[in-house]
Amino acid sequence: xxxxxxxxxxxxxxxxxxxxxxxxxxxxxxxxxxxxxxxxxxxxxxxxxxxxxxxxxxxxxxxxxxxxxxxxxxxxxxxxxxxxxxxxxxxxxxxxxxxxxxxxxxxxxxxxxxxxxxxxxxxxxxxxxxxxxxxxxxxxxxxxxxxxxxxxxxxxxxxxxxxxxxxxxxxxxxxxxxxxxxxxxxxxxxxxxxxxxxxxxxxxxxxxxxxxxxxxxxxxxxxxxxxxxxxxxxxxxxxxxxxxxxxxxxxxxx
Numbered sequence: 478x479x480x481x482x483x484x485x486x487x488x489x490x491x492x493x494x495x496x497x498x499x500x501x502x503x504x505x506x507x508x509x510x511x512x513x514x515x516x517x518x519x520x521x522x523x524x525x526x527x528x529x530x531x532x533x534x535x536x537x538x539x540x541x542x543x544x545x546x547x548x549x550x551x552x553x554x555x556x557x558x559x560x561x562x563x564x565x566x567x568x569x570x571x572x573x574x575x576x577x578x579x580x581x582x583x584x585x586x587x588x589x590x591x592x593x594x595x596x597x598x599x600x601x602x603x604x605x606x607x608x609x610x611x612x613x614x615x616x617x618x619x620x621x622x623x624x625x626x627x628x629x630x631x632x633x634x635x636x637x638x639x640x641x642x643x644x645x646x647x648x649x650x651x652x653x654x655x656x657x658x659x660x661x662x663x664x665x666x667x668x669x670x671x672x673x674x675x676x677x678x679x680x681x682x683x684x685x686x687x688x689x690x691x692x693x694x695x696x697x698x699x700x701x702x703x704x705x706x707x708x709x710x711x712x713x714x715x716x717x718x719x720x721x722x723x724x725x726x727x728x729x730x731x
Contacts, residue, residue, distance in 0.1 A: 484512035484538035486704035512538030523560035537563035592632030603636040611645035640666030680722035
C-alpha cells in the first residue's frame with residue numbers, strides 16, 4: 478500500500494487556534510500531518526498564511542467554506558485559495574432551516590453554479606455530509622444521493638465523512654464505490670462501540686478504517702483528513718493518537 482496524504486481538519490483544535498493560530502499549526506506539522514483543512518484562517522491574510530505554511534512545510538489540503546460565502550463571496554473565496562495554493566473547498570454544513578425538500582433542490586443549482594466557477598479556477602468544490610442528509614425525503618431518496626446525482630460530477634464532488642455515514646447506518650465503502658473518482662477528500666473518524674456512538678480516536682473504535690482507506694485509494698482520494706469533532710482527551714493528544722494509528726498502518730518509514 479502506498480503512502481497516503483494525511484491532513485487535519487483544524488476544527489479539531491478550534492480552542493487552540495483561537496489562542497495561537499500559527500503556534501498550533503506548528504504543533505500539527507510536528508506531529509507529522511502533511512496538510513491542514515481550514516475552518517477559518519486565524520485572521521491572517523492569504524499572503525501571510527502562505528508564508529506560514531511554507532515555513533512549516535504544510536500544505537493547504539482544503540478549506541471548509543460556509544454556504545453563504547459560496548453564494549455571496551465566491552470570487553474572494555477563490556482568490557484566497559489560489560494565493561495559499563489550495564485546490565479544494567468544501568461546503569461543510571447546512572443549517573436546519575435549509576434541510577427541507579425544497580431547499581435541497583435549490584441547493585443543487587447553488588452547488589452547480591459555485592462548482593462551475595471553482596472548476597474554471599482550477600479548484601474543486603465538495604459537499605461534506607453529516608447524518609441528516611441520509612434521512613429519506615418524501616420521494617424516498619436520501620438528500621446526499623439527490624445532491625450527488627443531480628449535480629454535475631465535474632463541478633461538484635463529495636467529501637464523505639465516515640463517522641456520520643456509519644452512524645446513519647450506511648457503509649462508507651459502498652458510497653466510495655458508488656461515487657468512485659468523485660471523492661478527492663475523505664474525513665476519517667472513528668466511533669465508540671457502545672450505545673453512545675461517540676467520536677473516537679482512529680483505531681480505538683469500531684469503524685472499519687482499513688477497508689475504507691483501501692477503497693479510498695482506489696477511488697483516488699487525494700487527502701485523508703482526520704477530524705475529531707469532540708474528544709474526552711485533550712485535543713492535541715487526540716489528534717496525535719489518530720495520526721500515530723495512520724502512520725503505523727499506512728505510511729512507510731523513511
